[in-house]
Amino acid sequence: MQEEILSELQETVAAGEHTDICGDARSDSPGYSAKYTCYSFMDDATKKVIMSDLIQVSEATSSPAMEPVGFRRGLDRLLDSGVGVDVVTTDRAPSIRKIMRESYPELRHQFDPWHVAKGVKKKATALARKKENRDLQPWIKSLGNHFWWSCSSSGGDEKELKHRWTSILYHVCGIHRWEENEQEYRCRHDDLSEDQQRRKKWLEKGCPAWNALKSVVLDKNLLRDLSQLTLFKHTGALEVFHSSMLKYAEKRRHFTYVSMQARLQLSIIDHNHNVGRQHACTRSGQKKYNVIHSRQSNQWVARKLYEPTTQEFRKGLVERVIRRRLDKNVRIGDPAFFIHPPVSIPANIAPTAKPNKTDLVAEHESRFPTEPTGDTDVDV
Structure with missing residues (x-):
C-alpha cells in the first residue's frame, strides 16, 4: 500500500505539482x-497516511526527544523517495520548529490553528480567573x-490575518x-440591532x-507565528487516526517492538482503507447527526x-497468510523470514546493561538483613 501511495505522489512531481503533508506524534x-x-x-x-516510523526511547535521550527523531527520519525518507513536499504542517513544538528552520529551509512550515487557538484560550482563561478580569470570561469562546x-x-495574506485578529480589541x-x-x-459581521447591542x-x-x-x-510570539498560519492547514485528521490506533495498540498495555510495529501498520491499513467515508444518510436521504x-x-x-x-482489507491479509503457510519454501521459525526491527533495538531501555541477578540479591540482603526468628534474650 505504501509503495502504491508513494508512486502516485511521485507522479504528481512529474506533472509539475507538489504535495502538502501534515505530521504528528503519538x-x-x-x-x-x-x-x-x-x-x-x-x-x-x-488524508491517507503515507509514512510512519516507530521510535523506542532508547533511540533518543528521553521520551520527549523521540518526536524530533521520528519527524526527521520520516521526512528524510519522504524526500529521498522523490515526493515533492512543499508545505509541512505540525503543532508548535519548539524542537520541530528548530529542525524545519535549520535543516529544511526550502520547505514551508505551517502550524495547525486548532493547537494555537487552544493555547490562546488557555491563556485568556487563566487571566479571566483573576477577580479584576472576570468581565473577560464571557468573551473566551x-x-x-x-x-x-x-x-x-x-x-x-499575513498582513490581513494580523489586522483581522487584532480587530477584536475594538469589537469587544x-x-x-x-x-x-x-x-x-x-x-x-452584520450590523447589530439595538437589542443585540444592549444585551452584549x-x-x-x-x-x-x-x-x-x-x-x-x-x-509577540503569537504575532510572530501568524506568518505560519496563513494557509489554514490542519492536523485534525491525523489526530483522528491516532485515536483509532487504540483499537490495535491501547496505551495501557505493553507490546514488544515487532508487535507494536505490526499493530501500527495494521492501523494505517485500516485508516487508509476507510478514508473518505461520506456523511451517512437515512433511507429518505436525510443526513444523520448525533447530539x-x-x-x-x-x-x-x-x-x-x-x-x-x-x-474488507482483512480478507486479503488472511488469504496472503494462508498462501504463505502453504508455501513449502517457507518454514516456520526460519531466521531468514523473521521480521527484524529496522534499527538496532537493545534488549531493555535502561541506560546501563542488566547486572547479574545473584549479585543484586546478595547486595539487597546485605543492606536489609533478615530479622531473627524465635525467642531471644533481651536485657532490660
Whole structure:
C-alpha cells in the first residue's frame, strides 16, 4: 500500500505539482514515561497516511526527544523517495520548529490553528480567573472563534490575518467602525440591532479585563507565528487516526517492538482503507447527526454521523497468510523470514546493561538483613 501511495505522489512531481503533508506524534503513554512514539505523515489532499516510523526511547535521550527523531527520519525518507513536499504542517513544538528552520529551509512550515487557538484560550482563561478580569470570561469562546475565522478568511495574506485578529480589541468594546493610519475599517459581521447591542457585555477600553485581553492578542510570539498560519492547514485528521490506533495498540498495555510495529501498520491499513467515508444518510436521504453533550464547552452540540467502516482489507491479509503457510519454501521459525526491527533495538531501555541477578540479591540482603526468628534474650 505504501509503495502504491508513494508512486502516485511521485507522479504528481512529474506533472509539475507538489504535495502538502501534515505530521504528528503519538506516544504509548501520557507524560514523560513513554517507551514508544510513532510519528506519522499524512497527505493533506487524500488524508491517507503515507509514512510512519516507530521510535523506542532508547533511540533518543528521553521520551520527549523521540518526536524530533521520528519527524526527521520520516521526512528524510519522504524526500529521498522523490515526493515533492512543499508545505509541512505540525503543532508548535519548539524542537520541530528548530529542525524545519535549520535543516529544511526550502520547505514551508505551517502550524495547525486548532493547537494555537487552544493555547490562546488557555491563556485568556487563566487571566479571566483573576477577580479584576472576570468581565473577560464571557468573551473566551468568542476569542477562539475569532482566531479561527481570522486564519480561515485571510486568503493567505499575513498582513490581513494580523489586522483581522487584532480587530477584536475594538469589537469587544462595542466599536465596529474605527480608523487606523488614516484608513477606515469595520467589523465583518452584520450590523447589530439595538437589542443585540444592549444585551452584549461590552468591555471598556483600558479596563483590567481589556488590558488582559490585549496582552493575549498582542503577544509577540503569537504575532510572530501568524506568518505560519496563513494557509489554514490542519492536523485534525491525523489526530483522528491516532485515536483509532487504540483499537490495535491501547496505551495501557505493553507490546514488544515487532508487535507494536505490526499493530501500527495494521492501523494505517485500516485508516487508509476507510478514508473518505461520506456523511451517512437515512433511507429518505436525510443526513444523520448525533447530539452529544460537550464537557469542554458544557453545551449540547450536533456532530455528523459517517458511513460505517469496512474491514474488507482483512480478507486479503488472511488469504496472503494462508498462501504463505502453504508455501513449502517457507518454514516456520526460519531466521531468514523473521521480521527484524529496522534499527538496532537493545534488549531493555535502561541506560546501563542488566547486572547479574545473584549479585543484586546478595547486595539487597546485605543492606536489609533478615530479622531473627524465635525467642531471644533481651536485657532490660
